[in-house]
Amino acid sequence: MNKRTLEENIFKILMMISISLVVGSLIIIVALVIINGAPALSLDLLTQTSSGEFYLGAGGGGILNAIVGSLLLALPATGLACLIGIAIALYLQKDFIHSWLAGFIRFSLDILWGIPSIIYGVFCFLIMIYLGMSASVMFGIIALTLLEIPIITRYMDESIKLVPIGLKEGAYSLGSTKFETAVKVVPRQALPGILAGILLGLGRGIGDAASILFTAGFTNRIPSSIYDSTAALPTMIFQLSTSSLPVVRQKASATALVLLIIVFTISILSRTLSKRYMKHVIK
Amino acid sequence: MNRRKLRDFLGTKLMLVVTVAVSLLFFSIFFLLLFKSLLIFEQHSLTEILFSSSWNPGFNQFGLYPIIVGTILVTGIALIIAVPISILSAVYIAEYAPKKVRKVIRPFIDVLAGVPSVVYGLCALLFLVPFVKDVVAPWFGIETTGYCILTASITLAIMVFPIIISLCVESFHAIPLSLREASLSVGATKWETVKKVIFRASAPSVISAVFLGFGRAFGETIAVNMVVGGITRTPSTLFSPGQTLASLIVSAYSDMMSSPLYESALMMVALILFIVVLLFNIFGIFVLRRANKRWNV
16 A cells, blocks of 8 residues: 555656646746846837848847738738638538548648648748749748648637537528538637637747748848748747857847747737637527 | 529639648648659669768768758657656646646646747757756766757757647546546556556557657757757767758758759758658547547547
8 A cells, every 4th residue: 555655646746847847948938038038128129120230249220120021921821821721611511521521631631730840931942943933921921821721720620510500500491502601600600719720820820930931031121022032030030049149149039029929919819819709609 | 593502603612622722732742842852862872862971962972861860869859858748747737736727737838839939949049058068968977069969859848748748638638537436446546547547548649649749849940950050960979969850951951052963852851851740640640530539539
């Protein structure tokens, strides 16, 4: 008996150590970014574009181009991925497609979800080279769209799956077509899940560096058209952190702080929004 | 009436086209990468590429052996660190934690999953690199810059935590309560129940969680690139710098346009990455689906 309780206690302690390591690593990450980044965070940093000296530590300039670039890349990409995602997620319902085929498509979406983002980056880079174009906002958007499609689609799909059959039958019995039911009735019921999926995709897209590194390029200016290359927050952090100067690294942390604030806001927004729109859901 | 039918027809077909296009995406990535890497296979044999240890694109040498060893080491050690910690944490969250604690910890893990990988990389750069250089390495009596295999592994382990934990917690929750009650009622302690009932009942899901975690770690690019050292030499110890497949693509992309052969070699690296991650994910998802059916989730 004693040996058994001893084992129980040993593993309890090991569990406490594990969970504190996991929670501790998150706290350390956030603390590191705040401690290193907060002193460098200023209004100038947020409202000026970067210049050559910016990377050499000599004051001057900010990350406005990266902030704008990130929004220019992630927002349209999320919009596109959302349009494509909703079409697929609605089509995966039993009303349209055999369930084994739907299962196969879900399976391939799950696999696409796991593909490293660098592969999407390389894929878009190859297409870009083939078309004889150079790194630009356009290809950054395409890369992020591809990255976000599986996430958004699967999230929407999971919540659309839960729409009660009676609701759809009600729509059909009133004479609506399949498409009308899918577009007008189903999304309203699945709205909380759809919103959560979109925001999750946005959070993933805005934080990803590997896919836009080759496809969106890097520049100090704010892009004026979709054929211009652009900086983004993740690529900016990547650029700045390679420097050995502490001042520049501090700027990297400040940029990371901005990115973390954006990502956390999105995740909080996703929780509150899906709660709020729960009220339209018929249970 | 006709207009509605037309809209129904067009709308449905549009949805079909989009679905087919995205399903084909997967094959188009595969074939494009394969097509691009044909060039390197024309000049070098597969065994030469996989087992030659000289990577020197300028001199037409494309041996991937050091990079493959580096990738396996970094990923393997990351999993050795991450798997026990994640599983124990998951057991705590699912079985031991009081409801209040659970409610606090779950969002923590979700947030950890949402931290962008470049931020992990930056934190590793700020904290882990000096830590490994000044604390861990002297402990073993080894000198290092801190940019090494071990640093990259620890970074990856932290990135994999949320994936394995949330999948494991889900699978533990799916096990019927009656199984636990049966074990507890014959006098087993809580840990014995976890060890002999929960682990056995959820083994397939735990294995698939590990596989999916592996897929994530294997393909992680930016964070690894920032701390692994980026030197294509076969690492001799855990404290020597190395290179991984994904990180190589980032390091080399700026000069890859210099020769078509070099470009082809990098596309082959991407292809290997794609195939390996694909196999692990297919296996992981397949096992997970079978496991979910078991408890009718």
